[in-house]
Amino acid sequence: MIRKVRPHITQNEDLIFERSSPGKIGYQLPALDVPAVDPKAALGSDNVRDEIADFPEVSEVEVIRHFTRLSTWNYAIDLGMYPLGSCTMKYNPRVNELVARLDGMAWAHPYQPEELSQGSMEVVAQLEQALLEITGLDAVTLQPAAGAHGELTGILLVRALLESRGNPRKRILVPDSAHGTNPATAMMAGYTVGNIKSNAKGLMDVEQLARIVDEDVAAVMVTNPSTLGVFEENIVQCAEILHAKGAMLYMDGANMNALVGLARPGDFGVDVMHINLHKTFSTPHGGGGPGGGPVAVTKALEPFLPTPRLAKKGADWTWNYDLPQSIGRVRAFYGNFGVLVRALAYIMAHGGPGLRNATIDALLNANYIRYKLAPYFDLPYDSPNMHEVVFSDQRQAKKGVRTGDMAKRLIDYGFHPYTVSFPTIVHGALMIEPTETESKMELDLFIDAMISIAKEVDDEPELLKNAPHLTRTKRVDETGAARRPVLRWNPK
Amino acid sequence: MRYLPKSDSERQEMLAACGFTRSEELFQQLPKDAVLDRPLNIAAGVSEYEIIDFFREQSARNANGYASFLGAGVYNHYRPVMADVVVSRGEFLTSYTPYQAEISQGTLTAIFEFQTMICQLTGMDVANASMYDGSTAVPEAAMMAVRITGRSKVLVSRTVHPEYREVLSTYARYQGMPVAEFGYVAGTGQVDLEDLGAKLDDDTAAVIVQSPNFFGIVDQVAEAARLAHQSGALLVLVFAEAVALGILEPSHEADIVAGELQSFAISPSYGGPYAGIIATHEKYVRQIPGRLVGQTVDMDGNRAYCLTLSTREQHIRREKATSNICTNQALIALMATVFLEVYGKQGLRELALQNLSKAHYLASKVKPHFTGPFFNEFVVSGNVEKVNQELLAKKIIGGYPLAKHYPELKDTMLVCATEMTKRESMDILAEALS
Numbered sequence: 040m041i042r043k044v045r046p047h048i049t050q051n052e053d054l055i056f057e058r059s060s061p062g063k064i065g066y067q068l069p070a071l072d073v074p075a076v077d078p079k080a081a082l083g084s085d086n087v088r089d090e091i092a093d094f095p096e097v098s099e100v101e102v103i104r105h106f107t108r109l110s111t112w113n114y115a116i117d118l119g120m121y122p123l124g125s126c127t128m129k130y131n132p133r134v135n136e137l138v139a140r141l142d143g144m145a146w147a148h149p150y151q152p153e154e155l156s157q158g159s160m161e162v163v164a165q166l167e168q169a170l171l172e173i174t175g176l177d178a179v180t181l182q183p184a185a186g187a188h189g190e191l192t193g194i195l196l197v198r199a200l201l202e203s204r205g206n207p208r209k210r211i212l213v214p215d216s217a218h219g220t221n222p223a224t225a226m227m228a229g230y231t232v233g234n235i236k237s238n239a240k241g242l243m244d245v246e247q248l249a250r251i252v253d254e255d256v257a258a259v260m261v262t263n264p265s266t267l268g269v270f271e272e273n274i275v276q277c278a279e280i281l282h283a284k285g286a287m288l289y290m291d292g293a294n295m296n297a298l299v300g301l302a303r304p305g306d307f308g309v310d311v312m313h314i315n316l317h318k319t320f321s322t323p324h325g326g327g328g329p330g331g332g333p334v335a336v337t338k339a340l341e342p343f344l345p346t347p348r349l350a351k352k353g354a355d356w357t358w359n360y361d362l363p364q365s366i367g368r369v370r371a372f373y374g375n376f377g378v379l380v381r382a383l384a385y386i387m388a389h390g391g392p393g394l395r396n397a398t399i400d401a402l403l404n405a406n407y408i409r410y411k412l413a414p415y416f417d418l419p420y421d422s423p424n425m426h427e428v429v430f431s432d433q434r435q436a437k438k439g440v441r442t443g444d445m446a447k448r449l450i451d452y453g454f455h456p457y458t459v460s461f462p463t464i465v466h467g468a469l470m471i472e473p474t475e476t477e478s479k480m481e482l483d484l485f486i487d488a489m490i491s492i493a494k495e496v497d498d499e500p501e502l503l504k505n506a507p508h509l510t511r512t513k514r515v516d517e518t519g520a521a522r523r524p525v526l527r528w529n530p531k
Numbered sequence: 532m533r534y535l536p537k538s539d540s541e542r543q544e545m546l547a548a549c550g551f552t553r554s555e556e557l558f559q560q561l562p563k564d565a566v567l568d569r570p571l572n573i574a575a576g577v578s579e580y581e582i583i584d585f586f587r588e589q590s591a592r593n594a595n596g597y598a599s600f601l602g603a604g605v606y607n608h609y610r611p612v613m614a615d616v617v618v619s620r621g622e623f624l625t626s627y628t629p630y631q632a633e634i635s636q637g638t639l640t641a642i643f644e645f646q647t648m649i650c651q652l653t654g655m656d657v658a659n660a661s662m663y664d665g666s667t668a669v670p671e672a673a674m675m676a677v678r679i680t681g682r683s684k685v686l687v688s689r690t691v692h693p694e695y696r697e698v699l700s701t702y703a704r705y706q707g708m709p710v711a712e713f714g715y716v717a718g719t720g721q722v723d724l725e726d727l728g729a730k731l732d733d734d735t736a737a738v739i740v741q742s743p744n745f746f747g748i749v750d751q752v753a754e755a756a757r758l759a760h761q762s763g764a765l766l767v768l769v770f771a772e773a774v775a776l777g778i779l780e781p782s783h784e785a786d787i788v789a790g791e792l793q794s795f796a797i798s799p800s801y802g803g804p805y806a807g808i809i810a811t812h813e814k815y816v817r818q819i820p821g822r823l824v825g826q827t828v829d830m831d832g833n834r835a836y837c838l839t840l841s842t843r844e845q846h847i848r849r850e851k852a853t854s855n856i857c858t859n860q861a862l863i864a865l866m867a868t869v870f871l872e873v874y875g876k877q878g879l880r881e882l883a884l885q886n887l888s889k890a891h892y893l894a895s896k897v898k899p900h901f902t903g904p905f906f907n908e909f910v911v912s913g914n915v916e917k918v919n920q921e922l923l924a925k926k927i928i929g930g931y932p933l934a935k936h937y938p939e940l941k942d943t944m945l946v947c948a949t950e951m952t953k954r955e956s957m958d959i960l961a962e963a964l965s
Binding site: 052054055056059063064065066068069071072073074075076078081082083085086087088090091092093094095096097099102103105106107109110111112113114115116117118121123126128130131132134136137138139140141142143144145146147148149150151152155156157158159161162169172173175184185186187188190191195198207218219220222223224225226227228229232270272273274275299300301302303306307315317321323324325326327328329330345346366367368369370371372373374375376377378380384386387388389390391392393394395396397399400402403404406407409410411422423425446447450455456461475476477478479481505507510511512513514515516517519520521524525526527528 | 532533534535536537541542544545546548549550551554557558559560561562564565566567570571572573574575576577579581582583585586587588589590591592593594595597599601603604605607611613615616617618619620621622623624625626627628629631632633634635636637638640641643644646647648650651652656657658660661663664665666667692694695697698700701702704705706707749777778779780781798799800801802803804816822823824825826827828829830831833835836837839840841842844845846847848849850851852854855856857858859860861862863865869871872873874875876877878879880881882883884885887888889891892904906919923928931950953954957
């Protein structure tokens with residue numbers, strides 16, 4: 040029985056180009072207070088374009104209806120639970136949006152004089168301080184624009200340090216449960232990639248690690264807790280093995296929300312890590328960005344951090360560009376500042392004790408789902424889980440129903456699907472991350488929906504294969520989209 | 532706590548359901564030597580009011596109520612109210628990357644419109660769903676050219692934004708992608724074609740030029756492209772001031788366009804978040820990094836959109852991906868989409884013409900240092916440090932001094948005028964420089 044939703048009317052809407060007609064406008068500029076310039080005279084006639092062919096011409100009211108109608112076709116955290124494992128879809132507090140839009144923040148030009156930027160710099164300083172305390176590391180850069188960008192920054196730092204010691208080394212090792220960004224990052228930093236097989240618990244195998252780490256290994260990139268939601272119980276020994284061989288431990292902080300206030304990467308041997316502000320620190324995902332990917336490091340790596348770095352000059356903040364060992368810039372200016380504002384506002388709202396409570400509630404929610412759903416779904420690894428739980432579709436696959444089908448059916452019950460078929464070490468994975476911002480009531484509805492779906496697999500498996508049934512858009516033909524790509528609108 | 536929707540009795544009930552009695556049992560598996568045995572040294576949580584108060588205080592310590600002539604890659608353009616209205620809708624703000632097409636058609640449709648308008652503006656066939664910003668789009672475009680040509684070297688003009696060039700050299704350093712710079716003509720401020728010609732060789736994958744360039748000057752893209760193509764390299768065209776696209780003829784010669792959209796209703800926000808793009812010809816589509824949205828149909832035969840060609844991407848291809856990019860700038864790209872639809876065909880042209888007219892009014896009072904044609908910013912000479920100090924006293928932020936990045940241009944600065952720049956401020960600037 041579907042309790043959370045029932046169908047309602049949504050409006051159809053054309054593409055904006057199809058709503059356009061010549062002469063309609065949605066803007067008005069102030070009257071020009073200087074003489075109008077002839078563009079062909081100013082720029083040369085070859086440099087001046089004719090009209091922008093087929094560009095939209097619509098009125099203001101059509102623009103607002105257009106986007107409001109489109110918005111109703113989206114699912115969102117604001118509508119309900121969004122249990123995408125690894126993505127940490129938690130509530131995005133609205134006060135954070137307000138403070139990021141205060142005039143002095145939103146209109147600060149990155150090149151305005153430092154004496155007129157002290158407020159922005161104070162925000163950067165306070166966020167840096169909080170992230171150092173949370174990670175237990177020694178220095179941090181807020182410049183990277185997202186998690187993968189932070190990974191690249193972190194691995195470049197590793198490379199720079201090793202090079203300064205005489206040998207940048209050749210390989211980065213990545214567990215088979217890692218995010219795809221990890222191996223892609225290693226390549227961008229000029230390394231080859233080696234895989235570490237998971238052990239029977241789905242964790243890094245310490246003996247194997249000790250065997251394969253040699254003088255060619257620059258670093259191991261590990262997500263902790265792993266993508267199974269399990270804390271790497273031997274992380275301290277792993278770090279010791281690496282350090283003994285002169286290699287470094289990189290931590291992918293995608294799951295840092297399971298550790299805040301409970302354990303600090305700097306205390307368990309991590310040398311360098313990135314933090315996803317859009318996951319752990321609740322800055323909105325926005326349909327795929329913007330994010331923020333600060334990188335925190337030990338003392339040894341600090342001299343190599345990207346330029347510039349915040350520093351004190353007397354009582355004031357200043358940007359220090361005099362960093363001879365720096366890897367250079369990874370992005371123009373100082374990072375996604377607007378995202379940093381939101382993250383600091385989030386940290387202030389929770390405070391130290393509150394951040395820990397949020398972590399514990401995230402663990403509680405994931406465990407609650409695990410215990411309620413374990414009778415219905417196969418649990419491939421029974422290690423205690425932290426903030427997320429990974430089931431497999433082994434039982435349902437026998438009826439011909441796969442994880443992707445159940446995920447699509449979950450949409451009919453009013454939920455966003457969990458993460459499908461990842462991590463790849465679990466065949467047919469259902470990766471569920473509720474986050475701390477779900478109530479017991481919402482979790483119970485989700486659990487009921489999953490149990491109901493498990494029963495549908497037994498009773499009417501065909502129902503799942505074409506799901507979702509209640510959405511305005513039915514299952515889309517992704518294969519067709521890739522076979523004959525149509526990537527822009529064209530006039531008929 | 533207001534963000535944690537549970538009562539203590541609900542917590543107890545849930546713990547009991549898991550077979551626990553105390554919440555500490557939820558993390559008892561952590562190794563003892565990994566556990567933090569003290570509270571975080573971060574102050575206790577505060578109310579919404581106190582948060583606003585803190586940020587108001589910081590906001591007040593920044594520039595407030597100043598007129599400004601700063602451009603240099605970040606421009607003061609009016610932001611239509613509609614932009615924030617749309618991106619503040621929770622359905623856009625609080626959704627994830629649209630992997631689940633059936634319940635993400637809003638985001639997907641908007642991105643499809645975005646890709647289309649970027650193509651219309653740049654004259655390219657394909658545009659991606661966004662990059663982090665202009666500065667990171669440049670190295671991604673260079674890497675794309677390396678993959679396409681099978682060559683290794685990159686030549687970048689010194690008139691490309693200095694910070695973009697810094698990011699390029701960071702990215703390039705360990706990829707076996709040597710980067711060299713070529714100069715500009717001291718009189719015009721445009722690319723030095725002779726220098727470019729001398730440095731091109733049969734291992735050059737990309738020639739990177741910017742237009743309007745960092746000095747605000749419309750550069751010789753066609754001529755640079757001709758040289759690049761003669762030696763088998765691709766031409767990467769960079770832009771930082773997107774409003775210029777409203778009036779400038781799109782390049783017919785560029786192979787890849789990499790740009791920054793901050794001018795399209797994206798607030799300066801002390802340097803970010805912004806949105807970059809990469810656009811190119813259809814034949815290179817499989818080498819483009821980042822997300823792409825394509826048109827398809829659903830099971831009922833209705834038009835629908837989905838993410839596509841993902842075999843280029845890291846979550847499928849891992850170490851063989853075109854880039855490691857995952858999260859991009861979707862919500863910021865949505866702001867730009869709203870901006871472009873509000874302004875539309877007529878508005879974008881009129882906006883560009885206003886910028887052109889304002890800057891040329893200023894140039895009628897203050898002689899530009901270079902002779903090349905300029906859009907809405909240009910270089911002026913004078914005792915710029917002193918002038919800027921004087922202007923600050925009048926609540927005006929002056930131009931961007933160029934000596935830091937161009938030692939040969941000491942005693943010059945870059946000044947920018949947009950539709951937001953008032954004639955009175957320009958008169959004051961002119962007076963101070965005279």
